[in-house]
Amino acid sequence: MSDHKHDSGHHGEGHHEQTFIEKYIFSCDHKVIGIQYLFTTMVMVVLGGTFALLIRLQLAWPDSSLVAKLVSTPDKYNQYLTMHASIMIFGVIIPSLVGAFGNFVVPLMIGAKDMAFPRLNMLSYWLVPPAVFVMLLGLVLPGGTAAAGWTSYPPLAGAQYSGVGQTGWVLAVIILGGSSTMGAINYLATILGMRAPGMTLLRMPLFVWAIFITSVLTLFATPVLASALTMQLLDRAFGASFFVHTAGGQPLMFQHIFWFYSHPAVYIMILPAMGIVSDVLAVFSRKPIFGYRAMIYSICSIAGFGFIVWGHHMFTSGMSPTLSTTFLITTFFIAVPSAVKSFNWLGTIWGGSLRLTTAMLWALGFVGMFAIGGLSGIYSAAVPVDLYIHDTYWIVAHIHYVLFGGSLMGVFAGVYFWFPKMFGRKMDEKLGKLHFWLTLILYNFVFMPMHILGLGGMQRRIYSWKIYPHLYQLQEINVFMTVSLIALGTVQAIFFWNIYKSLKGGEKVGNNPWESTTLEWQTSSPPIAHGNFEKIPTVYRGAYEYNSELGPYAPQTLPDDKVRSMAKA
Amino acid sequence: MKPRVLTGLALAALAATLTGCSWEYLIPISITETSDKIDLLMWVIIWITMIVFIGVEVVLVWFILKYRDMGDGRKPVYTHGSNKLEAIWTGIPVLILIVLAVWSENLLNAEIRAIPEKPDVRIKVTARQFNWNFEITESSGEQIDEASRPIVDTGMHSTETAEPDRHFPKEFISGYDNLTPLKIPVDRTTVFEITSLDVIHSFWVPEFRIKQDAMPGHVNRIWIRPNKTGLYPIVCAELCGNGHYRMAGRLEVVTGEEYDAWVAEQASGGSDELF
Ligand code: HEM
Numbered sequence: 001m002s003d004h005k006h007d008s009g010h011h012g013e014g015h016h017e018q019t020f021i022e023k024y025i026f027s028c029d030h031k032v033i034g035i036q037y038l039f040t041t042m043v044m045v046v047l048g049g050t051f052a053l054l055i056r057l058q059l060a061w062p063d064s065s066l067v068a069k070l071v072s073t074p075d076k077y078n079q080y081l082t083m084h085a086s087i088m089i090f091g092v093i094i095p096s097l098v099g100a101f102g103n104f105v106v107p108l109m110i111g112a113k114d115m116a117f118p119r120l121n122m123l124s125y126w127l128v129p130p131a132v133f134v135m136l137l138g139l140v141l142p143g144g145t146a147a148a149g150w151t152s153y154p155p156l157a158g159a160q161y162s163g164v165g166q167t168g169w170v171l172a173v174i175i176l177g178g179s180s181t182m183g184a185i186n187y188l189a190t191i192l193g194m195r196a197p198g199m200t201l202l203r204m205p206l207f208v209w210a211i212f213i214t215s216v217l218t219l220f221a222t223p224v225l226a227s228a229l230t231m232q233l234l235d236r237a238f239g240a241s242f243f244v245h246t247a248g249g250q251p252l253m254f255q256h257i258f259w260f261y262s263h264p265a266v267y268i269m270i271l272p273a274m275g276i277v278s279d280v281l282a283v284f285s286r287k288p289i290f291g292y293r294a295m296i297y298s299i300c301s302i303a304g305f306g307f308i309v310w311g312h313h314m315f316t317s318g319m320s321p322t323l324s325t326t327f328l329i330t331t332f333f334i335a336v337p338s339a340v341k342s343f344n345w346l347g348t349i350w351g352g353s354l355r356l357t358t359a360m361l362w363a364l365g366f367v368g369m370f371a372i373g374g375l376s377g378i379y380s381a382a383v384p385v386d387l388y389i390h391d392t393y394w395i396v397a398h399i400h401y402v403l404f405g406g407s408l409m410g411v412f413a414g415v416y417f418w419f420p421k422m423f424g425r426k427m428d429e430k431l432g433k434l435h436f437w438l439t440l441i442l443y444n445f446v447f448m449p450m451h452i453l454g455l456g457g458m459q460r461r462i463y464s465w466k467i468y469p470h471l472y473q474l475q476e477i478n479v480f481m482t483v484s485l486i487a488l489g490t491v492q493a494i495f496f497w498n499i500y501k502s503l504k505g506g507e508k509v510g511n512n513p514w515e516s517t518t519l520e521w522q523t524s525s526p527p528i529a530h531g532n533f534e535k536i537p538t539v540y541r542g543a544y545e546y547n548s549e550l551g552p553y554a555p556q557t558l559p560d561d562k563v564r565s566m567a568k569a
Numbered sequence: 570m571k572p573r574v575l576t577g578l579a580l581a582a583l584a585a586t587l588t589g590c591s592w593e594y595l596i597p598i599s600i601t602e603t604s605d606k607i608d609l610l611m612w613v614i615i616w617i618t619m620i621v622f623i624g625v626e627v628v629l630v631w632f633i634l635k636y637r638d639m640g641d642g643r644k645p646v647y648t649h650g651s652n653k654l655e656a657i658w659t660g661i662p663v664l665i666l667i668v669l670a671v672w673s674e675n676l677l678n679a680e681i682r683a684i685p686e687k688p689d690v691r692i693k694v695t696a697r698q699f700n701w702n703f704e705i706t707e708s709s710g711e712q713i714d715e716a717s718r719p720i721v722d723t724g725m726h727s728t729e730t731a732e733p734d735r736h737f738p739k740e741f742i743s744g745y746d747n748l749t750p751l752k753i754p755v756d757r758t759t760v761f762e763i764t765s766l767d768v769i770h771s772f773w774v775p776e777f778r779i780k781q782d783a784m785p786g787h788v789n790r791i792w793i794r795p796n797k798t799g800l801y802p803i804v805c806a807e808l809c810g811n812g813h814y815r816m817a818g819r820l821e822v823v824t825g826e827e828y829d830a831w832v833a834e835q836a837s838g839g840s841d842e843l844f
């Protein structure tokens with residue numbers, strides 16, 4: 001990736017012809033793999049968004065004949081909603097946060113030459129495209145693809161009620177889980193074993209902490225998902241009966257095993273974004289992060305609690321009262337660390353000198369929107385209330401405030417923040433800000449009304465609400481949301497245009513355009529292909545020394561006296 | 570009552586300005602004492618979360634405006650945090666959440682889980698793709714023998730029926746109106762024993778607030794004691810296949826006398842009530 005001599009638009013494939021495949025396709029370089037993940041997820045997000053659009057068109061105009069051409073049957077609708085959620089979760093959020101930024105940034109941030117197992121890393125990436133292909137393949141098969149929702153509960157997802165598309169889905173998710181698990185091992189080995197001299201655990205930037213703990217979650221939770229899916233596969237393909245009640249199996253057991261993974265997984269989907277946001281807020285507030293240790297304790301307690309709250313997805317399933325009381329208590333408590341983190345973010349910007357770059361705007365947007373998703377979680381923790389809002393649009397609102405307003409905004413912050421490090425050029429700030437504001441507003445237009453639909457009694461995953469007279473009053477809201485979604489989708493073109501334009505002709509930058517202290521900014525942009533650093537740096541202090549008595553900012557790699565003389569110059 | 574109305578108005582005004590629509594209700598009416606209590610808990614949570622929400626957003630915007638870099642060379646505060654503040658903003662949420670947790674748990678135990686041993690009416694609910702079957706097994710506290718049990722079946726949309734054509738919904742509205750309602754008496758306790766013959770469904774009358782999954786191979790119980798007569802929708806809340814969206818039923822809460830008469834009539838063989 002050091003090949004950036006050419007200034008303008010000619011395609012430079014000519015001069016690295018023999019190595020192109022090695023360099024950009026089957027590369028073992030964590031930076032290339034990170035960028036591969038990033039571009040893959042950009043394709044996926046368009047795909048997932050298209051499915052979302054189909055769902056919403058149907059909900060806004062359930063008896064338009066135009067929409068009928070696109071969403072011809074209820075079964076198609078269920079397929080689209082299953083694909084939407086599966087692609088967004090397994091193909092966008094996890095691979096962008098963990099795959100793209102984890103890969104590109106973590107080794108740089110800790111001063112490592114690469115990941116601990118570069119080949120394994122390449123394999124992790126290369127499992128993703130075939131898995132997604134297998135998942136989508138069902139769309140063109142006669143029986144269609146999976147249609148039982150991303151949660152894929154048997155018996156609906158069992159052999160009797162679903163087709164070969166469901167088998168494809170199960171295989172795909174097992175493969176993706178394998179990819180995540182390999183990634184987790186790689187991050188753990190890298191973070192624990194390859195830190196530069198002086199980089200103690202308590203000097204690591206919060207993004208590294210986030211990936212560290214996320215990897216612990218992944219390592220413990222994902223194999224459990226694999227076991228649930230393997231049992232489902234055995235039921236489907238080989239006549240086993242783990243979840244087949246007519247043959248002595250237990251459908252409810254699937255839910256327990258599934259959520260034992262999937263609750264930790266929701267934190268796999270948010271912790272890295274929280275890490276990005278913490279780092280971006282500190283850099284652009286020109287202040288140390290507020291409560292660094294409290295942040296770490298929060299991350300760790302989220303991880304701990306994350307394993308004992310899974311049953312809160314099953315309050316209506318009829319599990320034993322003792323169990324549901326346990327999950328009620330733990331679920332209330334898991335809200336605390338998220339609250340603590342939010343307050344510490346406010347503490348970080350307090351008294352700062354905020355540079356409102358595009359990356360900073362996304363990070364601030366995250367703080368504002370994640371708060372909504374966190375607060376709506378409380379409603380579900382209160383079991384009597386959850387008995388009402390479970391399986392309604394309220395939950396859909398909750399998911400999207402944490403995953404779009406949270407995780408995806410974190411991804412956007414990360415893209416605008418690290419783009420200069422990836423490509424040696426900045427993204428266009430004007431376009432970036434336009435993209436941010438339009439997205440922020442339209443996003444709320446699409447998802448805020450979902451709270452009202454949920455309270456109004458609209459179930460989730462329904463093809464048409466026209467059956468029920470009590471849902472008619474929600475028609476205008478549904479139309480409003482769909483129109484907003486079309487606008488929201490269109491606005492994303494600004495982002496893709498910005499990427500394209502900035503790749504070709506964005507403002508060139510030096511090593512450290514944001515005047516940041518962390519290690520990735522203390523090497524060239526982009527970092528050299530082999531080894532990242534000319535010489536493995538030594539780390540002298542924590543990650544957030546801004547405006548201390550040493551000077552405006554103290555790169556982790558410079559000893560005190562050098563920082564002082566840098567400040568004078 | 571007052572805070573409810575206020576928040577309701579605020580939310581409804583927000584929604585109405587957003588959509589320009591006419592607004593009937595924010596939440597379907599509540600028809601049992603239990604659901605009143607659930608609503609109260611919900612409104613308290615709405616108030617708490619609204620205050621926190623507004624607080625966080627106001628502080629966020631205020632800090633952004635106040636501390637943005639205006640190029641005047643103001644030096645940012647250098648601090649790594651404050652243990653006192655951490656204790657405060659950990660402690661206060663913990664206290665609030667403990668209150669909510671205890672309240673939720675008490676409400677569960679005192680009401681929702683307190684299924685009466687001897688209810689006035691016992692109804693077996695059997696879900697299947699994509700309809701509901703209701704069989705009254707006990708009435709006025711007495712077992713009804715199998716042959717004369719009233720049965721209501723929303724059998725118009727079994728799997729065998731061809732997929733409705735696109736414009737089905739409109740006709741379905743009349744279909745919905747023609748569904749035979751299940752009748753239960755007001756001011757008496759009814760226990761629903763819910764199960765499924767195929768996949769997982771979820772039995773839900775929004776006016777009860779409570780929903781309960783119908784699990785194949787299991788019987789889950791809920792109980793209610795309605796205090797308002799009227800006609801209410803029964804919906805399936807758990808994705809159960811391509812007809813999930815149209816797995817509808819109707820519930821009619823009637824006076825005790827009307828109910829008794831209905832049961833007697835059903836028992837004497839008025840079974841062509843099946844739609
Ligand atoms: C503030 C703490 C949080 C609490 C107390 C909380 C609580 C809950 C509860 C109880 C449910 C189940 C609701 C139901 O289906 O009835 C739920 C659903 C969900 N939550 Fe959270 N949550 C919190 C934060 C998060 C975060 C940070 C994420 C992800 C980034 C998240 C993602 C989800 C998703 C994806 C679902 C829906 C799963 C599905 O049914 O498809 N939540 N949450």
Ligand SMILES: [Cu+2]
Binds near residue numbers: 266310313
């Ligand atoms: Cu959860």
Ligand SMILES: [Cu+2]
Binds near residue numbers: 696699813
């Ligand atoms: Cu159903």
